[in-house]
Amino acid sequence: MEIIDNSTAENNEESPGKTSRPKWGVVLVWLFVLGLLAVLGIGLVRSQRGSIKVGDRVPDLVLTTFEGDEIDFADLHGQIIVVNFWASWCKPCEQEAVELEQAYQLYKDQGVVFLGVDYVDTETEARGYLAKFGVTYPNGPDLGTRISQAFRTLGVPETYIIGPDGRLAAVKIGPYLSLDEIVNQIETVMAEQK
Helix, strand or coil, X not given: CCCCCCHHHHHHHXXXXXXXXXXXXXXXXXXXHHHHHHHHHHHHHHHCXXXXXXXXXXXXXXXXXXXXXXXXXXXXXXXXXXXXXXXXXCHHHHHXXXXXXXXXXXXXXXXXXXXXXXXXXXXXXXXXXXXXXXXXXXXXXXXXXXXXXXXXXCCCCEEEEECCXXXXXXXXXXXXXXXXXXXXXXXXXXXXXX
């Protein structure tokens, strides 16, 4: 008795005249799309790599305050600048608001400039927040998020202390837990600049 293998015959009967070849055009299109996505993903990761690092030069930026004044970071070279990113909807920001104002009162006559940058907020809510916590140092909205993008912030609250040389001297991610913590960070920067 002879056994015949019909598997190839059956396959040929189901698709006569067709051979199973990959469709190279489709494969190439998918490879191109995946390659393009990989390049875009790598670029996005590089651009959002996180906060600028201590020692990096801080770009010259302009903060327009809620009162309409323009504060140019370039004009502040030679002074220590404390830049605090906050928002009225941010509960952890409330934990440090009073202490930041107290630190401002301690250092405002010692060459230390405090600037508040309101992140993704409404002006009405932001002004209410400033009034609630008695914040008097200059604050303004981050129009178009250009300032937070320059610092590559990850969220709020975040505070960046810039030395007189225009380089980032200290970073605090999250809220300060006490006035002493703020004072210690400013004093450390002041000591390093001597």
